[in-house]
Amino acid sequence: MKNPYKLASRAAEELREHTGVDRYDVAVVLGSGWKEGAIALGSANVEVPTTSLSGFVAPTVAGHSGRILSLKVADLNVALVSGRVHLYEGNRADQVVHAVRTLIAAGAGRVVLTNAAGGIDPAKGPGTVVIIRDHINLTATSPLEGAPPPKGYGARFVDLTDLYSARLRRNVLDAVPELSEGVYAGFRGPHYETPAEVAMARTMGASLVGMSTVLEAIAARHLRAEVLGLSLVSNLAAGVSSGPLNHNEVLEAGQDAAASLGRLLTRIIPVL
Secondary structure, eight states, X not given: OOOHHHHHHHHHHHHHHHHOOSOOSEEEEEOTXXXXXXXXXXXXXXXXXXXXXXXXXXXXXXXXXXEEEEEEXXXXXXXXXXXXXXXXXXXXXXXXXXXXXXXXXXXXXXXEEEEEEEESSTTSOTTOEEEEEEEEEESSOOTTOSSOOOTTSOOSSOOOTTSBOHHHHHHHHHHOTTOEEEEEEEEOOSSOOOHHXXXXXXXXTOSEEESSSHHXXXXXXXXXXXXXXXXXXXXXXBTTBSSOOOHHHHHHHHHHTHHXXXXXXXXXXXXX
């Protein structure tokens, strides 16, 4: 396996060449359903296929297109990642976090991780956006496994006490006080969780379940970036709702919420 940090630095240089942007301020990873809302931020100045950059693998999930959109939002250089990849697609942890490492190498000191999640709290039904206060990593892996980070990078033993930046969460709640916070439990997938697993996650303190975000957050924090996590509740989790679960429901929830997600992003990004 190639050095993932050097690979991210190389990809960041290639991104600069494609976009003409020397340094990004904010990186936003668009989860299922969030791409439609991101249109409200404005048209991208440049769109770069992720597979044209070193180290990127193509996403295989419907709704993930595999592009980086470069645009200006409130005088900030923002990179939107449309096309996250997951462990369940057969990827290694370093491949899952490669986009985040690349954009931090390109200067982004603030990283917004969005996702579609199953809701455990019936009071926060489909269409609700929840700020991630903390997470429970149930993927049985970490982006820091393997060889220690090379010289110049932090040690692998990263303090995750303030993983989801208290400063950013405070700024967002000041700007959008109607939002609330929750704990995200990250499973490996791709199958949905069983009712017993959801009950376990609830007992552990989680209010959201999903199959992304946790590894990216760890990688970003290791590189000293501030992390903000946002979950769109796309459906009630297994055992909370009596109906069956399917991915089309997740995409439809994002489409239905696109306008409100767009307005939310336009309020959040300027205060980061």
